[in-house]
Amino acid sequence: xxxxxxxxxxxxxxxxxxxxxLSRVRTPDVRALCDAYQASPELTETLVSLARQTADGWWQAxxxxxxxxFELCVSMEEHADHIRHYDGKLVxxxxxxxxxxxxVMRIGRPGWSDEDxxxxxxxxxxxxxxxxxxxxxxxxxxxxxxxxx
Numbered sequence: 001x002x003x004x005x006x007x008x009x010x011x012x013x014x015x016x017x018x019x020x021x022l023s024r025v026r027t028p029d030v031r032a033l034c035d036a037y038q039a040s041p042e043l044t045e046t047l048v049s050l051a052r053q054t055a056d057g058w059w060q061a062x063x064x065x066x067x068x069x070f071e072l073c074v075s076m077e078e079h080a081d082h083i084r085h086y087d088g089k090l091v092x093x094x095x096x097x098x099x100x101x102x103x104v105m106r107i108g109r110p111g112w113s114d115e116d117x118x119x120x121x122x123x124x125x126x127x128x129x130x131x132x133x134x135x136x137x138x139x140x141x142x143x144x145x146x147x148x149x
Contacts, residue, residue, distance in 0.1 A: 004033055024071075027051045050079060062123045065116075077130055094128050101125075 004015045010029065018025045030051045034044040059066045059074045066074060077083060077094075085092040091100060101124055105117040112120075 004036060006036075025051050053079065058126070059123065062119065062126075065119045065123050074127065077127060093124055094131060096124070098125065 004012075018029070027048050030047050031044065034047060039047070053075070057071070057075050057078065059071065083094065085094070090096075090104060093101070096104065098121060101121045102117060105112065105120055109117070
C-alpha cells in the first residue's frame with residue numbers, strides 16, 4: 001500500500017479506502033496506479049473508463065436511498081457480464097417481483113415509511129433493468145460480480 005500511495009501521491013489510508021470500496025477512485029489515481037503497476041495501455045484505459053462511469057451513475061438520482069457503502073456494488077453491477085449471488089433465505093433482490101420486494105422491505109424494515117419502501121423498490125426495479133439490457137461487454141474478458149448475502 002505504501003508503494004501504491006506513493007505512486008498516486010496519496011496516503012495509505014486513501015489506498016485502503018479505495019481497495020475496500022469505501023471511496024471512489026478518481027481517474028488520475030487510476031492512471032497513477034496503473035503506471036506504478038505497469039498495467040498495459042488497454043487495461044489502463046478500461047480501468048479509467050470504469051472510474052469515469054462510476055463517478056456519477058444513474059443511482060445518484062435516488063439520493064440517500066443508496067447508502068455510500070452500496071454505491072460501488074451498484075456501479076459494478078452496471079458493468080458486469082455475470083452476477084453470481086446466493087442467499088438461502090430470500091430470492092435475490094435482482095430477481096424479486098415488485099410485490100415480493102414490498103413485503104420483504106415492510107417486514108425487514110418496520111420503521112421505514114411507505115415512501116421509503118417505495119423509493120427502494122423503485123431503485124431495485126431500476127437495477128433489474130440491467131438483466132435485460134443489450135450491449136457489448138465492458139471488458140474484453142468478462143467482469144463477474146460475486147455477491148454473498
